[in-house]
Amino acid sequence: MQSENPAAACGACPIPIEDYPHIVMAHGGGGELSRQLLDKMFKPTFANPLLANEHDGAVIPRPGGKLAFTTDSYVIQPLFFPGGDIGKLAVYGTVNDLAMCGAKPQYISLAFILQEGLPMQTLWNVVNSIRVAAQETGVQIVTGDTKVVEKCGESGLFINTSGIGIIEHNLTIGPAAVQTGDVIILSGDIGRHGMAVMALREGLEFESQISSDCAPLHDIVKHILAAGINVHCMRDLTRGGLASALVEISSSARKQIDIAEDAIPVREDVRAACELLGLDPLYVANEGRFILFVPQSETVKCLEICHAHPQGHDALVIGRVSDTTQAVVIAGNAIGGQRVIRMFSGEQLPRIC
Amino acid sequence: MDYSAKYRDAAAIKQVIHAIRSLSTRKWPIMEICGGQTHALLKYGIDELLADAVELIHGPGCPVCVTPLEMIDKAILIAAQPDVIFCSFGDMLRVPGSAQDLLAVKAAGQDIRIVYSPMDALNIAQKNPDKRVVFFAVGFETTVPAIAMTVYRAVRENIRNFSVLVSHVLVPPAMQALLSAPDCRIRGFLAAGHVCAVMGFHEYIPIAQKFNIPIVVTGFEPLDLVQGIYLCIKQLEEGRFGVENQYARSVTEQGNIPAQSLMSQLFAPVDRKWRGIGVIPASGLQLKPQYSSWDAEKLFTLENMQVNEPEICISGLVLQGLKKPPQCPAFAQQCTPEHPLGATMVSAEGACAAYYHYRTNQSVPLSDKAHV
Structure with missing residues (x-):
């Protein structure tokens, strides 16, 4: 199998949440554990000024010209596979959809649905893979969400990303x-x-x-x-x-x-x-x-x-x-x-x- | 894979097509037995390239298509048991039974798994001793040896939570049934190369003699297919009726003897119902009585179940080569791969599915269309 640890490959820090080796329901409950996930894992990893505003949504500057807007969900099993992983897919997939509209990808939202019992390390690996893919493609993760659902079979995670891109030409592509x-x-x-x-x-x-x-x-x-x-x-x-x-x-x-x-x-x-x-x-x-x-x-x-x-x-x-x-x-x-x-x-x- | 490239070489294929056209004095009706061959013929457009020289009749050699409705219903009944893990080759899951298909049972939460080998199902049984694991043993002579080996291992290792739902079918009895029908139009056969790789072709020699019909054991690559057609038409034009082996790189007259002996050790012939055709004597295999502890039909007491097929579909006539799929009024209308009315639309290898996937049902003939 492909390395279960893209974090190591990209030189990231060790897992920032030590006291919970697995995702529990409360990580999606909106309370202290949700806050911990956000503050310790997501915000430092995806740090950018728009995300730092800590608002219900990202307020983005209005560009001239047209925008492209897309969304996609990622449910792939297994999460890690030769040549990629669900995190990389979630960024590339939305970047590619924007690119196909002839747009320059700019902002991405990131919503996780996690199953309880998911190893925290797995989430961390995916999060780091997302960070690397976002850097590579020049997009900022400006808003997001996390929910946790009860374990049903093997614990996994699902990702939804939406993206906004700017169109800087006058072609009609489609x-x-x-x-x-x-x-x-x-x-x-x-x-x-x-x-x-x-x-x-x-x-x-x-x-x-x-x-x-x-x-x-x-x-x-x-x-x-x-x-x-x-x-x-x-x-x-x-x-x-x-x-x-x-x-x-x-x-x-x-x-x-x-x-x-x-x-x-x-x-x-x-x-x-x-x-x-x-x-x-x-x-x-x-x-x-x-x-x-x-x-x-x-x-x-x-x-x-x-x-x-x-x-x-x-x-x-x-x-x-x-x-x-x-x-x-x-x-x-x-x-x-x-x-x-x-x-x-x-x-x-x-x-x- | 230079190996398969050799059998897809366009120049060589065109040469044989030209030879067939020069040789053939009439449009000979020839049946390719195997669904895999049907698909290759339509995928490469060989049927249209040879439309003047040969009428290709698509035979009943798709195990998914000919598996009778009641066997699907039995599979569904077994798969719906809470303590069962039901294992199957992938394309059986979509075949509609009288009320639903196995995919629907899976969606409802039952443990149904696609496996690539029956041995995988046996491994699942060993890993899940508290479950009953049933493998859907479907297929012609090609798949029987692997299933025989699996049952043999289950018996030898006394794995009691494993069983097989057997619906095996045999090619030669079906050929005889087709040839014995009063309205039979078939003048030559392309025999299925993979079946013959296991069984050899000695069984076909008496059929060729009895019915005065050429039988050419044929492979699955486009060059194999046109060579098989060429050899068949050459016999017909010369008034010869024998068995020839185009697929000599895989097939010998006697076939795979160890596989055959394992098959006959575990299985015995049985009268078998074919979807769309009906019961053909001695055309199936069942586990011998001493292995009934591994026979799912006996374990789940489903032996006497009978289900009648819907009247509406002409797949029986298609399977016998009496009708072409587009001649059915339901074809590509009420009957599509999403909502198949009959067996031949269900399987990726079925003749109706092949026409649906590779031929337009619109009025413009393909030959008028521009090339790149």
Whole structure:
């Protein structure tokens, strides 16, 4: 398993709450123990002037222009996995959602739901991971909340983050801006996060350890926008994978999308794990990949910027938007065959044979 | 994995497709037995690329699809017992019984676990001695050896809180039943490579002779599939009816003898009901009487339970190759993977689910669509 102790890795102090080795109900009760958690753990860790105001909400300066606002909840099991943990995901996920709106992520709220019995050390590790991820992505955690629920099975924690980002350009980015002829760029290989988590959760052992692709996308997006690329739409690939992102955009934009299935990079160990379990990598979760819809004329320039960035080093064109109004995604292959890509119903379940 | 890349090589596949087109003088109706093959054919669009040369009829080789309704209901009854941990391969959880599916039972709080191997279920039994652990033993000959080995270990180690709900089915009796039907249109078979890896292909030789039908043991990669189709059509065009082995890298005539002997040590043939088709004589396996202490149907006294299937769905005709999924009026309308009416829409390997996932039900034919 990935180090259970990112705190050590990031040089953080020892656990600041010594008298309670586990979370108890009173840590969410609004009394002294809640205050202790806030004062000893959260506020020093995420220290910033807005949080220091100790108000019911953060009062943030009003920027010029438009804001992007998003929210997401994180319920992943296990909490720590190769390549990341729930804290990192909670920051990156919200940062990435803001980045996909073309916004510069600024402020994040952080709400914990903890189960009683959760080791204080686990919480501390997650909190430190959040601190590191927030520093890395330049966001401030300006408000938050903690609740504790009764233990039910294994003790865990859930996180909700909301985020605000500033839009510093005049583009309209979203499915409605997708145009016929747009080229679709994928930022790299797919399926690593989903298979990393599944391998760990199910106790599957492969020859090589698959690490999550968990990564922040705000910086690569910043570079793309700063270069003046006329981005029509972006979408990070999370649950449901590449397939679901394409189907959602095709459906919202009322456009047909054609992709070249053989072009889509899937690492061999990920592909092998998927085949073993009967899963389609197009539907497997990612946490650090995105697709971009750009005009054909800007493809080369956009790829150059991506290739110069660690999050887009292997970016490539996987398809384009076709000249029909049929909202359908079609994958062509090298032998000339085609299939329709649909939303997956329910969740992908491993097959018998 | 250069190994599988070799069998996905576009140039080689195109070459065989071209050879099939040149060879075939009519549109031969050929059945691929296995649901895995159905999915690969539709995923790669091979059925459409060969539409002039072959009509691919999708056979009943999906264990999830053919598991009878009453067996799902039995699984649900067992899983609902408070002291039971019910273990299953993942895709059985979504199969609707007459009232609900196992996912709903799980959501209601019962302990239902997805396992990747029956041995995992046995380990769960050892770790939870105060629980009764039941494994849902579903599948063709491919999955039987692993389950036989698990029961063998449970017997040897006297693990008494473990049992199996057996719904195994066998391919050759189903092929004979299909070929014996008066309206049978099948002129050739692609036999399921993985089943033959266990069982060999000697069982198919008398079938090919009796029914004058070519049978080609075929793998699951696109090159395997087009090669299997090629060999089958070549026999048909030349008027030969024999068993050929396209999947020689995994399959021998006699198969895996140690696996077969373990299977026959623990299991005996039984008449088995197939969802959508009905009872086929000697088409299933059940645990031999001396192992009844590990037989969940006996332990939970569910042997006499009978459930009738809903009339509305044509999945039986689809499984027999008499109808194609889009010919069903409910297809992609009332019947979808979210709300399956029949077995063939339930499983990811079912023919209706394959059409739903890989083919548009809208009016524009795929061949008119632009390539990237």
